[in-house]
Amino acid sequence: MVYQPASGARDLLPLDVAQKHWIEDRLQQVFHGWGYHRIITSTLERMDTLMAGEAIQRQMVIQLQNGQDEELGLRPELTASIARAVVTRMAGVTYPKRLYYNANVFRRNWENKHNRQQEFYQAGVELLGVGGLLANVEVLLLVRNCLAALGLQDWHLILGEAGITTSLLDAFPVKIQPQVRSAIAHLDHIAIDNLPLSDELRHRAIIMMDLRGDSADVLQKVSSLDLNPQQQEMVHNLKSMVELLQSVGGVSLILDLSLIETIDYYTGIVFEIVTNNNSQARVLGRGGRYDRLLGLYHPQAEDIPGIGFVLNIEDLHQVLLYNQQLPQSTAASDWLVVPQTAEAQAAAFAYAQKLRDSTELVRVEMDLGGKDAATVKQYASDRGIAQIAWIKADGSVICEPLV
Ligand SMILES: N[C@@H](Cc1c[nH]c[nH+]1)C(=O)O
Numbered sequence: 001m002v003y004q005p006a007s008g009a010r011d012l013l014p015l016d017v018a019q020k021h022w023i024e025d026r027l028q029q030v031f032h033g034w035g036y037h038r039i040i041t042s043t044l045e046r047m048d049t050l051m052a053g054e055a056i057q058r059q060m061v062i063q064l065q066n067g068q069d070e071e072l073g074l075r076p077e078l079t080a081s082i083a084r085a086v087v088t089r090m091a092g093v094t095y096p097k098r099l100y101y102n103a104n105v106f107r108r109n110w111e112n113k114h115n116r117q118q119e120f121y122q123a124g125v126e127l128l129g130v131g132g133l134l135a136n137v138e139v140l141l142l143v144r145n146c147l148a149a150l151g152l153q154d155w156h157l158i159l160g161e162a163g164i165t166t167s168l169l170d171a172f173p174v175k176i177q178p179q180v181r182s183a184i185a186h187l188d189h190i191a192i193d194n195l196p197l198s199d200e201l202r203h204r205a206i207i208m209m210d211l212r213g214d215s216a217d218v219l220q221k222v223s224s225l226d227l228n229p230q231q232q233e234m235v236h237n238l239k240s241m242v243e244l245l246q247s248v249g250g251v252s253l254i255l256d257l258s259l260i261e262t263i264d265y266y267t268g269i270v271f272e273i274v275t276n277n278n279s280q281a282r283v284l285g286r287g288g289r290y291d292r293l294l295g296l297y298h299p300q301a302e303d304i305p306g307i308g309f310v311l312n313i314e315d316l317h318q319v320l321l322y323n324q325q326l327p328q329s330t331a332a333s334d335w336l337v338v339p340q341t342a343e344a345q346a347a348a349f350a351y352a353q354k355l356r357d358s359t360e361l362v363r364v365e366m367d368l369g370g371k372d373a374a375t376v377k378q379y380a381s382d383r384g385i386a387q388i389a390w391i392k393a394d395g396s397v398i399c400e401p402l403v
Helices: 014-033 047-051 079-089 133-149 162-169 174-185 189-194 199-209 215-223 229-248 293-297 313-322 342-356 373-382
Strands: 044-046 062-064 072-074 097-106 119-128 155-161 253-256 269-277 280-289 306-312 335-339 364-366 387-391 397-401
Touching (some): 014 133, 044 047, 079 293, 079 306, 119 133, 119 313, 133 155, 133 229, 155 229, 162 229, 174 189, 189 199, 215 229, 229 253, 280 313, 335 342, 335 373, 342 364
Parallel strands (some): 335 364
Antiparallel strands (some): 044 072, 280 306
16 A cells, blocks of 8 residues: 555645745735635535536546536636525625635646646635726735735736637637637647638737737737727727726736636636746736626526636745745744653643633643653754743742743
8 A cells, every 4th residue: 555645636744834824814814904705615516516607627627426416526716616606695695795715726637747736725806796997906906915915026917808809709700719719829820820711810810919018009909900899898998997007006017818718707807917936937826807607607697797816825835935935934832841740740731721821822832751851951942942841749830941
């Protein structure tokens, strides 16, 4: 028998956990500061919930057998579960609803890369029940605050608009739309050259790949395409949002109307939070607007708008490790309580408890016997313990500070 974690699974040891908490606590304070409340949904969901129509590919989900005929899976993300919970479990909610989460997700390693991670931690928010400019800007400013709370400066936002991108793709023949979409998403010029397209459509595809960069330039380029009134309105709304965001400041923006996310429930803005860590671009999180997702779960199929984002805790962890910001050790105990004889044991437990009952957190360890006084002291100083309380047989206490 080999006692190893399953392939792609990971154990977090106490120092990893302390560092993860450092990140999560800071994010949680920001979420609270903006009036968001935590929601916890089930790790296990029915497959049809997880797949959110066709938005999430089946191959992304780790599926489970449960004896009954229900198809179940481990959540690969939380937005779909939250959409389900809100419309089915929170009857009569008043909107806007501001929710956050901090949870593990699982993604199947379908490319079969050896030992590729399959369990991840995410912290994120969903702002439900409001569409429009202010909600979008709130969520993007919340991203900015989260990164500031973690002390991260070197990051930028790649901002797309799924509504505009999808609508521009509508000009292409339905049969080859998926290939055009994928070629644009991967900036694959060769694929575009090889698709059966008219010169005009080929030109359009090439312009679409080029809709990335400084926001004013991109907005100008997209406006030069032959847009219908609805597209013009979407471009106008995007421009207003970019302007508001820029006048508030603090978010460095790259507009990218070729940005297409793998998860396909987005209907409005989409974005990725990217950092240049060690000259390597790393996506720290992503999100966007999904105005037709809640309707999938709603008993009367009522559409309720939503927008949110997620931050990948592992990626934040890696970047912060590099910046030397995280705690470098687990917390040492404040006290070691040592019964000096068998008769002193009850008094030692009582004294340790008295120390712990303080209003502030006091970390108190019991010495569990079997060591002489010199070894006890060595142990305490090796672990950075501040004080030893020696308990005598008559219950009296001698305190010895070590530092
Ligand atoms: N759930 C998405 C991120 C997101 C949150 N809200 C909107 N989008 C993901 O895991 O990629």
